[in-house]
Amino acid sequence: MTTAESTLEEIARQDYKYGFVTDIESETIPMGLSEDIVRLISSKKSEPEWLLEWRLKAYRHWLTLTEPQWPNVTYPKIDYQALYYYSAPKAKKVLNSLDEVDPELLATFEKLGISLAEQQRLTGVAVDAVFDSVSVTTTFKGKLAELGIVFCSFSEAVHEHPELVRQYLGSVVPYSDNYYATLNSAVFSDGSFCYIPKGVRCPMELSTYFRINAANTGQFERTLLIADEGGYVSYLEGCTAPMRDENQLHAAVVELVALKGSTIKYSTVQNWYPGDKDGKGGIYNFVTKRGKAMENAKITWTQVETGSAITWKYPSCILQGDNAVGEFYSVALTNHRQQADTGTKMIHIGKNTRSTIVSKGISAGHGQNTYRGLVRINAGADGARNYSQCDSMLLGDRCGAHTFPYIDVRNPTAQVEHEASTSKIGEDQIFYCKQRGISAEDAVNMIVNGFCKEVFRELPMEFAVEAQKLLGVSLEGSVG
Amino acid sequence: MALLEIENLHAEVGGKEILRGINLIVNPGEVHAIMGPNGSGKSTLAGVLAGREAYSITEGAVRFKGKDLLDLEPEERAGEGVFLAFQYPVELPGVNNQYFLRSALNSVRKYRGQEPLDGVEFLKLVREKLNILHIDRELMTRPVNHGFSGGEKKRNEIFQMAVLEPQLAILDETDSGLDIDALRVVADGVNALRSPERGFVVITHYQRLLDYIVPDFVHVLSQGRIVQSGGKELALELEAKGYGWLETDAAKPELVTA
Ligand SMILES: Nc1ncnc2c1ncn2[C@@H]1O[C@H](COP(=O)(O)OP(=O)(O)O)[C@@H](O)[C@H]1O
Numbered sequence: 001m002t003t004a005e006s007t008l009e010e011i012a013r014q015d016y017k018y019g020f021v022t023d024i025e026s027e028t029i030p031m032g033l034s035e036d037i038v039r040l041i042s043s044k045k046s047e048p049e050w051l052l053e054w055r056l057k058a059y060r061h062w063l064t065l066t067e068p069q070w071p072n073v074t075y076p077k078i079d080y081q082a083l084y085y086y087s088a089p090k091a092k093k094v095l096n097s098l099d100e101v102d103p104e105l106l107a108t109f110e111k112l113g114i115s116l117a118e119q120q121r122l123t124g125v126a127v128d129a130v131f132d133s134v135s136v137t138t139t140f141k142g143k144l145a146e147l148g149i150v151f152c153s154f155s156e157a158v159h160e161h162p163e164l165v166r167q168y169l170g171s172v173v174p175y176s177d178n179y180y181a182t183l184n185s186a187v188f189s190d191g192s193f194c195y196i197p198k199g200v201r202c203p204m205e206l207s208t209y210f211r212i213n214a215a216n217t218g219q220f221e222r223t224l225l226i227a228d229e230g231g232y233v234s235y236l237e238g239c240t241a242p243m244r245d246e247n248q249l250h251a252a253v254v255e256l257v258a259l260k261g262s263t264i265k266y267s268t269v270q271n272w273y274p275g276d277k278d279g280k281g282g283i284y285n286f287v288t289k290r291g292k293a294m295e296n297a298k299i300t301w302t303q304v305e306t307g308s309a310i311t312w313k314y315p316s317c318i319l320q321g322d323n324a325v326g327e328f329y330s331v332a333l334t335n336h337r338q339q340a341d342t343g344t345k346m347i348h349i350g351k352n353t354r355s356t357i358v359s360k361g362i363s364a365g366h367g368q369n370t371y372r373g374l375v376r377i378n379a380g381a382d383g384a385r386n387y388s389q390c391d392s393m394l395l396g397d398r399c400g401a402h403t404f405p406y407i408d409v410r411n412p413t414a415q416v417e418h419e420a421s422t423s424k425i426g427e428d429q430i431f432y433c434k435q436r437g438i439s440a441e442d443a444v445n446m447i448v449n450g451f452c453k454e455v456f457r458e459l460p461m462e463f464a465v466e467a468q469k470l471l472g473v474s475l476e477g478s479v480g
Numbered sequence: 481m482a483l484l485e486i487e488n489l490h491a492e493v494g495g496k497e498i499l500r501g502i503n504l505i506v507n508p509g510e511v512h513a514i515m516g517p518n519g520s521g522k523s524t525l526a527g528v529l530a531g532r533e534a535y536s537i538t539e540g541a542v543r544f545k546g547k548d549l550l551d552l553e554p555e556e557r558a559g560e561g562v563f564l565a566f567q568y569p570v571e572l573p574g575v576n577n578q579y580f581l582r583s584a585l586n587s588v589r590k591y592r593g594q595e596p597l598d599g600v601e602f603l604k605l606v607r608e609k610l611n612i613l614h615i616d617r618e619l620m621t622r623p624v625n626h627g628f629s630g631g632e633k634k635r636n637e638i639f640q641m642a643v644l645e646p647q648l649a650i651l652d653e654t655d656s657g658l659d660i661d662a663l664r665v666v667a668d669g670v671n672a673l674r675s676p677e678r679g680f681v682v683i684t685h686y687q688r689l690l691d692y693i694v695p696d697f698v699h700v701l702s703q704g705r706i707v708q709s710g711g712k713e714l715a716l717e718l719e720a721k722g723y724g725w726l727e728t729d730a731a732k733p734e735l736v737t738a
Pocket residue numbers: 493494496498516517518519520521522523524525534
């Protein structure tokens with residue numbers, strides 16, 4: 001075998017570094033899904049009647065749906081009756097400082113390199129740490145409150161700001177949207193909520209770290225972000241999960257509402273357990289993320305996906321208002337037996353709406369990477385423009401890259417541009433680097449990072465560094 | 481001690497023997513030119529010295545500063561001070577040229593147990609070398625060799641050599657396809673580095689480069705063997721006679737003079 005190939009082999013064989021289970025007492029309700037379980041979840045969270053009704057409507061609708069078959073992924077059939085739909089760490093009721101947080105949990109964050117104390121001290125990032133399903137600690141609340149910004153757990157928002165939740169919940173992703181979103185609507189446990197008032201620029205990056213910890217617990221996070229007219233927010237989501245044997249389903253919903261003239265930047269660095277070399281035990285990540293941009297508003301999705309056994313995810317923008325802007329920047333890496341079917345939808349409704357799609361897919365090992373994107377220009381969207389660029393990079397020759405760009409233009413004034421490329425890291429490239437003294441591993445890293453540059457550029461600084469490291473870790477292997 | 485000792489080196493690719501018993505000694509301070517017709521094995525020799533995987537060594541030995549060179553990984557050879565200016569420099573889209581060079585420099589420094597250069601020190605070094613070679617700074621901001629013209633690629637190789645300051649530099653037809661200005665850059669790069677500690681193996685198809693880089697020795701490679709060695713005047717003779725006379729003679733080993 002040549003060096004380049006053996007390097008890629010090494011890289012492809014590398015194990016997940018963040019596999020561990022934290023031993024925190026969890027409170028779990030019985031296995032399986034029924035109307036009673038939905039009621040139980042709602043009552044555990046002391047929810048108002050309207051929300052229970054909404055959940056039940058979703059549940060009844062879900063019963064009429066079947067799992068989608070169209071994604072380019074394969075996995076054993078999920079037994080939805082064999083999952084637990086709620087699990088919360090038995091945390092103390094109210095926490096005023098990090099000192100009150102379960103030391104086990106803090107240790108977990110340390111292992112992940114996400115010490116909350118560090119985050120607070122060094123970066124000024126407010127962290128709403130979601131451990132399993134319930135918010136454990138929230139910081140910087142006071143400072144945000146001064147500006148009228150609401151940043152809290154979803155459950156808290158239901159009690160503190162019911163009018164906002166009621167007005168916007170399901171306004172972008174209706175309960176009937178798709179199989180997984182509907183399931184989420186019925187059983188969502190918790191998540192984050194954020195409201196930026198009119199004309200307010202959120203002075204710090206808002207950040208949430210999600211963790212999946214209790215065995216067999218399907219995770220159903222629900223995030224709702226609203227930027228009122230002229231508001232600005234940059235929101236970071238990042239996660240790693242412990243190693244385990246059963247596949248774990250994650251079906252989150254994220255809704256973004258960007259009102260007139262506002263801007264929402266939503267960045268994700270996702271590193272859930274991808275399964276072992278044979279694909280055993282990874283996370284199934286079936287997520288619905290969508291934003292609605294009103295007049296002159298802008299939504300930017302940036303994602304770096306290196307985790308999960310299966311990723312099924314299409315952060316999308318509905319460009320409702322005139323001059324609205326939607327952007328999607330994505331790096332998706334699949335290694336071992338990972339499968340990713342990801343992309344975006346840009347729905348142009350308003351006039352002069354613009355969208356940009358930059359997708360970088362990296363496949364190694366036996367990884368399968370599919371870009372699936374839809375650009376739709378509605379009849380009324382005069383002067384709409386889209387630019388899409390989908391690049392794939394292959395490491396080795398047992399992996400695959402697939403691109404499915406769907407373009408649906410119903411207005412003759414629209415301009416839609418699509419570019420695509422596929423490249424391979426060549427043996428000659430690696431030899432060139434080695435001749436200059438650079439190890440094969442560093443060479444691959446360098447080339448992959450170069451390939452992803454346009455996406456990393458869109459991430460906030462600290463996150464970009466983290467993302468780069470993550471790609472390094474995901475591709476690392478000992479080269480002999 | 482000799483810098484480089486090649487002893488009865490045989491190498492094949494895809495079952496075909498390309499190098500058929502090369503013997504060569506390069507002492508510190510010497511510049512050796514290797515000339516020969518296309519397909520005679522010049523790039524193969526350069527590749528074998530740098531550690532390209534495609535070749536298998538079937539016989540012979542190569543020592544660099546007394547160490548068994550063939551036993552080292554390509555990046556270790558670079559660390560030891562072997563540099564190859566590629567005949568066809570490889571493109572690395574998206575990888576910034578300056579970043580690449582700094583990684584390379586710090587990798588070899590690490591191999592040698594030296595501290596890495598920080599950004600400021602590195603920039604100072606880069607600026608100094610750019611000035612010596614009259615290379616535009618703009619070259620540093622572009623991805624490695626990506627979208628470079630043929631001449632720019634060759635200049636970039638020489639620039640990398642200047643920054644990495646190898647002990648043995650092998651230039652594989654760095655002069656091919658260059659105009660006179662670019663040729664000067666190549667020659668300046670080599671001449672600036674010439675020192676009693678360094679050695680050069682300059683592979684070229686044409687005599688022209690040797691007007692600027694005056695070699696101590698000239699060797700003629702033909703069908704995988706060095707068939708003649710001499711001083712710089714041999715290059716002129718080759719220029720006058722062409723390579724045609726080699727094609728027949730080289731087949732007869734008894735005529736080998738080196
Ligand atoms: N990868 C390879 N596979 C097969 N033959 C090769 C390969 N590389 C070089 N050769 C052959 O080896 C011989 C010498 O090539 P090369 O060393 O490139 O010559 P030069 O640099 O002197 O022009 C040629 O006949 C060439 O076709």
